[in-house]
Amino acid sequence: MIDLAVGKVFIDGKDIYQMNDDNLAIFRRRQVGLIYQFYNLIPILNVEENITLPCDLDNRKVDKKKLDILLKSLGLETRRKHLPNELSGGQQQRTSIGRAMITNPSIILADEPTGNLDSKASDEIVNLLKKSNKEYKQTIIMITHNIEIAKIADRIIEIEDGRIIREN
Amino acid sequence: MNIFTKLTIRNLKLNKKRTIGTIIGIMLSVALICAVAGIATSLQKTLVETTVEDTGYYHLKLSDVTNEDVNKFKNNRDIKDVNVINDVGYSILENSQNGNKPYIHLYSLNESAFNNMSLELVEGRYPLNSNEIAINEAMLTSAGVNYKIGDIITLNLGDRYAGGEYINSGFEHEPYEYMNNPDGTSKNVGEEIKVKFTHEFTIVGIMSENDGPIKPISFMNDAGYTCITNGLDEGQKDMYISLKDPKKANTSFKEMIGLDLGTGDFANTDYIYSINYELLRWEAFNVSDSSMTMITAVVVVTIIIIMLTSIYCIKNTFSISLTEKIKMYGMLSSIGATKKQIKNSVIKEGMILSLIGIPLGIIAGILAVFILIIIVRGILGELLEAEIVFNISWLAVAISIMLGFVTVYFSCLSAARKAKKITPMEAIRSVNDIKINSKKIKSPKIIKKLFGVGGVIAYKNLKRNKKKYRTTVISIGVSVFIFLAASTLLDYSFEAMGGYYKNYEYNIRVSCYSNTRQEIADIIQNENLKDYSLLYEVDVSSNKNEEEKEENENLDTSEEDDLVITDTAPEVSNRLEITDTSNLSEFGDKVLNLVYEVDGEEQTSPIELTIIGLNSKDFRDYASKLGLDYDKVKNQGILSDYLNLYENGKTTKDRLYNYSENDTISGKLDNKDINITIADITDAYPKGIEDTTYRGIVVINIDEFSDVLDFKPYILTINPEEPDDLAKHIEDTYGDINLFNIAKEVKFYDSVNLVVSIFAYGFIAVITLIGVTNIFNTLTSNIELRQKEFASLKSIGMTKKEFNRMINLETIFYSIKALIYGIVLGLIASFAIYKAFAQSLDYGFRIPLQAILISIIFVFIIVFIIMRFAISKVRKQNIIETIRKENV
Known part of the structure; x- marks a missing residue:
């Protein structure tokens, strides 16, 4: 999605920047989950449809059981047929997490996932992420300004003005 | 899904x-394509039907064939019908009062010939077997015989012989009394019928004599009245063959009779053949013919224009x-x-819209053609003899559907390509990426002064959204341009065609073939005419010897111009010969004073003026129209000696003579010296000869010149209230006249004018509508996209009034821009069209003000409506919510 200035990126043994656009897209839909600060849901699809989007792009059928379990764990079962503009901020973010997780990707990239949420919603989200990391063994790379949230991670890399200043 | x-x-x-x-x-553009195709196929079918009316339905005629030939062709799978017509022979028509048609000419038709040839019954039915006959109505009228249905007649049928020689009835001729000897003298041969057999027939029907003989069977000057029977196999047999697939005529002809039209190898067949080119030309487009190519070209060009316009407009929507x-x-x-x-x-979006738009378009198109044809039938129906056919072929519909899909596909192609290039990052991060250069959107100070802040924002918007508004401006501009060009073109075309007839002051003009012009005198006497005027010409027949005069009067001129003319002395001219050539102008000298050689001798053509006479009343009218005092000029002449000479692509109009007012014209007529004083010189001819070309005329009062010259009627002009009734009555009652019904002509041109205008303006209207839907989409989406901007403006305190003003100004700015482009280009096109027509018609260039005014009004109306509508949507928004909203 963005060009490399220097260096290489390997995911699952594959050199990402050697792949062409189409292969990258397919890779993304199957292996990577994306969560944004501003949710970026499709306004004309309901919760369920938004979540199953990556599978639909692949023309793959979604396991109904799996979907139900996911919705339950996200706390969205009663909202599954609702449109994004009928949901609160937290519910929208949870939907986008559901989308990120439906294909069981190996990596989840989260860009300020709690930036737009109040403290209660933020906690919900963070717990969900932690859970999926423990249960499904997914790697989560998260960007945040909030030091409290950052502490939950296994590994923290501090970046200031575009440079890594600390790592642990 | x-x-x-x-x-x-x-x-x-x-x-x-x-x-x-x-x-x-989408629907409009498909409808247009379908309508154009439908009109083309209807036109083609109409032309085919008209031709079949005229020639019967066949493609190939083979003459003098045998029964074997007939069977061979009947079994040919490429052939639709084999119409067999036997030329049975002639039989004397008892008591025929028509000296030129003393016979019955009997033909025999087979079943399919009855269906396919152009026949018309006025009474009874067609013969079903060889004992029945259908006779010709003309026998009852011009031959004066008294037959009716049910009568039994006996015919002694055979061939015509003259002077022992067989007369091939393939040559049209009335009965021979005299034939030419090899040395040019004529001998009296008389005709007779050598009877081959006798047959009795019962009359079962009477055929119409309308429009002359029955094509393609009989011919004009036949010596016998055409009668038909069924299945009498005598005499020469001809086959009229129709093909199942006329488009394959070339290959079919080659297969059937070895005739290769393509290579022009006409000698390669043993048959005597004749091809119905007229019908093939309309049924099978491959016969290379300039009118077919023109029609096809017009259709193709029109469809291309429709597609290009549609793609341009619909593309914007995507x-x-x-x-x-x-x-x-x-x-x-x-x-x-x-x-x-x-x-x-x-692309899927395009296809889904097509699935709805295209079928609707096809239906609309077919409906439109149907309605148009009804309208055209209503306007032109009575004036044209043909029946206008409505026909839309499946092929046309299929092609329209396909072209519709192609149009939509190309419309969404560029959007699709753009979509492909969207990278996820730039789409997520930036919302409305507008690359603006601050210099580019600088607005001139005057805008702020005249229109305030609202105007400034409006102006800047225009500059910023140049690309977005470009399609709107171009759509409007092009529509205006086409409208102006088309209006001018239509105006000039109609003037060139028939506009000038409208200025005539009379409805009917009658002229006469016979030498004495008795018919005109009769008409005036018998018909109780109220508003009429008569032109006279000089009569010199009193100089011919009495014998010739009688001979000329007794010649039966009721048939065509097939008079036997024997040598007489050269006719005496009834024109005034000007012997003094110094009276010619330079132009006149060039045109009139010609020298040519006859048998080695040089001769000059006589220089003559035509004398036109009016009676005192009409002369008074004519003189006063020219502003002359009748009493002063009643015994003088009015000279009109202008001539339009068309040479090297230019028209010059100049006087042939150099006479001035009050000069005297001296000349010789009929061996007498004639002198006429000139009262006036004009280029306005008297009523009745407006479209005739003379090499100079002098109009005089016959009552004043009756002692020196004799006059006879020349041209009668009548101005009745019911021109059509009077015209028909005169034509029916008086033979040997030539009647020109101007009212009918004008009505015809007006109707054609109306029909062509409907088509042309209808077409423009629909193309404009397509543009309008595009404008609608552009403007409404534009307003919607800027909702946030509007909300901000409102929130910081812009009043409703100022807000509306801003929107309206935007509208006005680009409407004016579009109008300027359209009108300027339209004027240029208008001028070009004027120049093209100026070769023949030069009335000076007229700026099409009416059309310009109409376009301006229309444009503003349309754009205002759309703007109003869009604003009303914006007005309803809640300011805070709009600003807050992420997803509009």
């Missing part, structure tokens, strides 16, 4: 108005739709949609 299909459909439902707008655009979905596509791309999937999604 595929996720993209789901997304597309939901998006379309969300933006109902734009979706409907696009569907209407581009707008894409802009609104950039964010969504970007997001889809980020979670893994491939470029191809996104591109296909855009």
Whole structure:
């Protein structure tokens, strides 16, 4: 999605920047989950449809059981047929997490996932992420300004003005 | 269902108005294409039907064939019908009062010939077997015989012989009394029938004599009245063959009789053949013919124009739709949609809209053609002899559907390509990426002074959104341009065609073939005419010897111009010969004073003026129209000696003589010296000869010159209230006259004018409508996209009034821009058209003010309506919510 200035990126043994656009897209839909600060849901699809989007792009059928379990764990079962503009901020973010997780990707990239949420919603989200990391063994790379949230991670890399200043 | 299909459909439902707008655009363009195709096929079928009316339905005629030939062709699978017509022979028609048609000419037709040849019954039915006969109505009228249905007649049928020689009835001729000897003298041969057999017939029907003989069987000057029977196999047999597939005429002819039209190898067949080119030309487009090529060219060009305009307009809609979905596509791309999937999604949108728009368009198109044909029938129906046919072939519909899909496909192609290039990042991060250069949107100070802040923002908007508004400006501009050009073209075309007839002051003009012009005198005497005027010409027949005079009067001129003319002395001219050539102008000298050689001798053509006479009343009218005092000029002449000479592509109009007012014209007529004083010189001819070309005329009062010259009637002009009734009555009652019904002519041209205008303006209207749907979509989406901006303006305190003003100013700015482009280009086109017509018609260039005014009014109305509508939507928004909203 963005060009490399220097260096290489390997995911699952594959050199990402050697792949062409189409292969990258397919890779993304199957292996990577994306969560944004501003949710970026499709306004004309309901919760369920938004979540199953990556599978639909692949023309793959979604396991109904799996979907139900996911919705339950996200706390969205009663909202599954609702449109994004009928949901609160937290519910929208949870939907986008559901989308990120439906294909069981190996990596989840989260860009300020709690930036737009109040403290209660933020906690919900963070717990969900932690859970999926423990249960499904997914790697989560998260960007945040909030030091409290950052502490939950296994590994923290501090970046200031575009440079890594600390790592642990 | 595929996720993209789901997304597309939901998006379309969300933006109902734009979706409907696009569907209407597609529907209109498909309707137009379908209508053009439908009109073309209807026109073709009409032309075919007209030709069949005229010639009967056949493609190839083979003459003098045998029964074997007939059977061979009947079994040929490429052949539709084999019409067999026997030329049975002639039989004397008892008591015929028509000296030129003393016979019955009997033909025998087979069943299919009755169906396919152009016949018309006035009474009874067609013969079913060889004992029945259908006779010709003309026998009852011009031959004066008294037959009716049910009568039994006996015919002694055989061939005509003259002077022992067989007369081939293939040559048209009335009965021979005299034939030419090899040395040029004539001998009296008389005709007789050598009877071959006798047969009795019962009369079962009477055929119409309308429009002359029955084609393609009989011919004009036949010595016998055409009668027909059924299945009498005597005499020469001809076959009229029709093909199942006229388009394959070339190959069929080659197979059947070895005739290769393509190579022009006409000698390669043993048959005597004749091809019905007239019918083939309309039925099978491959016969190379300039009118077919022209029609095809017009259709193709029109459809291309429709497609290009539609693609241009509809393309814009898809581009707008894409802009609104950039964010969504970007997001889809980020979670893994491939470029191809996104591109296909855009095209899918087009196809879904087509599925609704195209069928609607086809229906609308067919309906339009149907209605148009009814209208045309109503306007032109009585004036044309042909019946106007409504026909839309499946092929035309299929082609329209295909072209519709092609149009939509090309419309969404550029949007699809743009969609492909959307990278996830730029779509998610930026919302409305506008690359603005601050210099470019600087507004001149005058705008602020005249229009205030609102105006400044409006102006800057225009500059910023140049690309977006470009299609709007071009749509409007092009429509205005086409409208102006078409109006001018139509105006000039109609003037060139028949406009000048409208200025005539009379409705009917009668002239006469016979030498004595008795018929005209009769008409005036018998018909109780109220408003008429008569032109006279000089009569010199008193100089011919009495014998010739009688001979000329007794010649039966009721048939065609087939008079036997024997040598007489050269006719005495009834024109005034000007012996003094110094009276010619330079122009006149060049045109009139010609020297030519006859048998080695040089001769000059006589220089003559035609004398036109009017009685005192008409002369008084004519003189006063020219501003002359009748009493002063009643015994003088009015000279009109202008001539239009067309040479080397230019027309010059100049006087032939150099006489001035009060000069005397001296000349010789009929061996007498004639002198006429000139009262006036004009280029205005008296009533009745407006469209005749003379090499100079002098108009005089016959009452004043009756002692020196004799006059006879020349041309009668009548101005009745019911021109058609009087015209028909005169034509029916008096033979040997030539009647010109101007009222009918003008009505015809007016009707044609109306029909062509309907087609032309209708077409323009629909093309404009397509443009309007595009404008509608552009403007409404533009307003919607800027909702946030509007909300901000309102929130910081812009009043409703100022806000409306800002929107209206925007409208006015680009409408004016579009109008300027359109009007300027339209004027240029108008001038070009004027120049093209100026060769023949030069009335000076007229600026099409009316058309310009109409376009201006129309443009403003349309754009205002749309703007009003868009504003009303914006007015309803809640300011805070709009600003807060992320997803509009």
